Amino acid sequence: MKYPMYSLFLAAAVFGATHTSCSESTPAGSAETVAAAKDGFEITGQLRNAPAGTKVYLSELTETQFVSRDTAATDAQGRFKFKGSVTETGLYQVKVNEANQVLLALDNKTKVQLTGDAQKLGTDYTVKGSKDSEMLQQVTRTMNQSRKSLESLNARFQANGQAGREDSMKIIEQQFYKAQAYSTASLKKLMLQNPKSVVSAFVMTNLVNPDENFGFADSLATGLKASIPNSRYTKALVAKLEPLRKTAVGTVAPDINLATPDGKTVSLSSLRGQYVLLDFWASWCGPCRQENPNVVRTFNKYKDKNFTVYGVSLDQDKGKWEKAIQADGLTWTHVSDLKGWQSAAGQAYGVTGIPMNFLLDPQGKIIAKNLRGEQLEARLAKVLK
Known part of the structure; x- marks a missing residue:
């Protein structure tokens, strides 16, 4: 069974792992950038448990990473300051180390006061002076x-x-x-x-x-x-x-025309008139194989009640694809162009991760996405009552 970890992965990516990547650039507090605009931002901070000389780093969140902008050091009272200017409102990281960092929003009128514990900065801090930064907190x-x-x-x-x-x-x-x-x-x-x-x-x-x-x-x-x-x-x-x-939910699902394991072409639209689970998976995908028993159970329960499954594999090896179908007891329609992530169907549906599924009504309209385990059964019980 696949255990859904989407929110946890995102939390780690944005509030943890992404922070490890940064590159050098012009410091935000340099004379050039301060002079570039009449106004500018100011971050006034004070940290507990930060001995004099503790380095504090300011980085900008770009599209793919944090980019180093400036560095400051605390005084004997744990105080530090950043001043500079920005070209547009953006998100910035104030960091003592990888485990102790916060996100702030800065523009050229932002005057932020940041206080916190240097040893627990991610969970123990207070920010004032910026509505956007307060929202980030x-x-x-x-x-x-x-x-x-x-x-x-x-x-x-x-x-x-x-x-x-x-x-x-x-x-x-x-x-x-x-x-x-x-x-x-x-x-x-x-x-x-x-x-x-x-x-x-x-x-x-x-x-x-x-x-x-x-x-x-x-x-x-x-x-x-x-x-x-x-x-x-x-x-x-x-x-x-x-x-x-x-x-999107509410739109008619794009049609798919791909070959079954025996070489026969079966289109998704040929299943109109039934509720269809369009299921993207692959034999090499562990979470997909773990989820398959749930799909099998649901299929067996509702296959005589106007429901079926249309499986699209992102496999490249036909033998492994067929073996997985047999091993997991997947007795519904299966298609693939054996192009892996370059699958025409996968690209048409914007598939970037599997398992991924779409529930279609008898008119071919998408009514739900990514239903797992009992969620799928509950939704079908509702629409097929």
Whole structure:
């Protein structure tokens, strides 16, 4: 069984692993940049447990990494200061070391006061003077709480899996889904309260799955295009949403015409009139193979009630594909062009990770995405009642 780790992965990527990457550039506090604008930002900080001379680093979050902008050192009271100017409102990292860092939003009118514990900076800090930075602190708190909850549930899930307690695993899985939903709801509430903020654009692009929340994301992007159209964060969100538009919930699923293992071409549209689970997977994908028993169980339960599955494999080896179909007891329609990630169907649906699925109604319209385990059964029970 695949255990969903989407929120946890995002939390680690943005509030942890991404921070390890940085490169040198012109310091934000240099004479050149300070003189470039009449106004400028100022960060006044004071850290507990920071001996005199403790280095503090300021980095800018670009599209792919943190880029070093300036360095300061604390005095005997743990105080430090950064001054400089920016070309647009952006997100910046103030870091003592990899384990102790915070995110701030800076523009050329920002005067931020930052206080905290240098040894617990990620969880013990206060920021004042910037509404966007205060929002980032709320986001950080939400993600930290989510990470702790999901890590605990994942540990329990794995322990019960090793003990063979499948009933307990199902209960924990549902708790995991609820915890994910709660975290997403909390972040969406913050974005609704700050619809014109670059932080909202950043959060929607990086911390909330825009594919599963397309309507919300599209509405937010529309507002951001009106309020801060030139922001790189607005542009990043718009760019991320564009390829998702053609497979958003409510749209008619793009047709697929690929060959089955025996060489016969079967189109997705040929299954119109039934509810169809369009399932992207591969024989080499461990999480896919773990999820297959859930799909088999659901298929067997509803196959005589106007439901079927259309499996699209991202395999490249026909023999391994066929062997996996047989081994996992996948008795529905299977197609593939054996081009792996270059699969025409995968590219048409913007597939960048598997397993990934789409539930279609009898008219071929997408009504849900990425239903796992009992979620799929629950949705089918509702539509096929």
